Amino acid sequence: MFGAVLLIALPVVTVTGLLSWVAYGPRFGQSMPGDVAWLHLPYFDWPTRPSWIYRLNQGLHVGLGLVLVPIVLAKLWSVIPKFFEFPPVRSPAQALERVSLLALVGGVLFEIVTGVLNIQYDYIFGFSFYTAHYWGAWVFIGGFVAHVVVKVPVMVRTLRGRSFMDVMRQRVADTEPEQRDDTGLVATDPAPATVSRRGALALVGGGALFVAVLTAGQTTGGFLRNAAILLPRGRSYGDGPNDFQVNRTSAAAGVTADQVGDGWRLTLLGGDAPLEMTRAQLQAMPQTTVRLPIACVEGWSTVQTWTGVRLRDLQAAVGVDSIDNAEVQSLERAGSFNRVTFPANQFSDGDSLLALQVNGVDLSLDHGFPARIMIPGIPGVHQTKWVRSIEFRQV
Incomplete structure (x- = not known):
């Protein structure tokens, strides 16, 4: 389930990030980084209509990116035994999979950490955010595409093998471990369940919803503006005619x-x-x-x-x-x-x-x-x- 959500949402975050690069005007040398060789979308003059097009683009890129943080972490937690397999490589095919996994996991964590620091205006990493974030995105894209090719059949087969509604109706007492298979993710002697699958999905979904409440107001405005307490430019600045956000004094x-x-x-x-x-x-x-x-x-x-x-x-x-x-x-x-x-x-x-x-x-x-x-x-x-x-x- 976590994989299915990320399969839909991560491409949205990625594409909106690349479109932001286009919006800065690469044909005039204004996008950062400037020279990206062939790693760019086709150049075009950014449109002015609708007037909120860039607002929507960046609202999705930043807002959805933050909402996905709990889901990314839960997804990594769900497969953590795979990171510590020994021996780590058993075949050339598995070696390629491990390399793609390094690009996928390393790329998404790098993008999350640098992105969160950037929206907090905290550049402790000591290098150009824009250059690193752009190249990091392409590393992630490579790992993501390779991982999707390998794992989508597994995801589809797994989702079809169990009724979602049946899972949602299960209590903790009725929760049983998965059948053992060749994934290596099922414990040899699992302890009794302490949380249902429904509870696990609710916990992660609730975390994502909580982040959404703390984030959406910076883009939507209105009553949610006051809830954007974690974002330096997200709160109300009063009622005066000039009393709104100043990015550069x-x-x-x-x-x-x-x-x-x-x-x-x-x-x-x-x-x-x-x-x-x-x-x-x-x-x-x-x-x-x-x-x-x-x-x-x-x-x-x-x-x-x-x-x-x-x-x-x-x-x-x-x-x-x-x-x-x-x-x-x-x-x-x-x-x-x-x-x-x-x-x-x-x-x-x-x-x-x-x-x-x-x-x-x-x-x-x-x-x-x-x-x-x-x-x-x-x-x-x-x-x-x-x-x-x-x-x-x-x-």
Whole structure:
């Protein structure tokens, strides 16, 4: 039963993780790690619709990944005698199986440990999380595929050999050990049962449900938000218009109030000549209000109401008819995301804004004052704050 659950759920966690890599824009060199040779999904420009697509992707990747932790541990516990067989290898076929098992178990435990530390912003492992997590995923994928090929027939045969409903009705007193076979998992002289199979499934399922309650609120919001007590960005931050999660403060980014004062100008490039605009001039342009999420790679998200100038209106203002992509530069000091490149489909969406306000008030400095990018459906880290310039790159 544990294997059947993992057979369905682990591919979801894996695929959503790989899609997150695509969402960062590998054709612009923005995904981490950058050079993965042929170990990647086909490149495509990440869509903006539905606007919650990345929120769903990362909610599934992180949330489901955490929910599966009790099930993974229970699955490993159920087959633990296999790890200590002696001699460990009896044939070439078994040697291949043991190698795949090492990749499977080592890979899934590595992904769980580094993933949990990452969402807690605890990088005690001393290496790049993104690089290690990506390559670790492919090690796990190799082990998983090999293990599925070998073990699915065993799983199907075992599930068919016993009625699930009959097992669910069994009490502890009626619980008998499995018939001995060549798996080596049944004790030679088993002691009387202390828990039924129903009880074991309930214990593990209850643990998974408990983790889900502690996790889901970071993505769904609502009344479950207050239950996300284990996640640093998962709880409510109050009712104020700017009082919601901040992933990177202005102090951490090296942006000061002096830089965003009256002397701030937005520079638009790509037309016949650069165009500079003050915040007052931007406010004088037609304003659009949309409700969009910020969805972080760590799994948390928040939905707010943003007001600002459509990015395609800024493109028209600089006199550019069509673009292949656009580069946004931030006032943030040099780092991985002080420059972000967006494909044309993201910049031309009708809800893509240079946001000047949130929830009816001006942005706070920590949320990107004087202006930030808000585009539907993309990773939150690309919703660039403290925008300094936009360069429209023509086809």
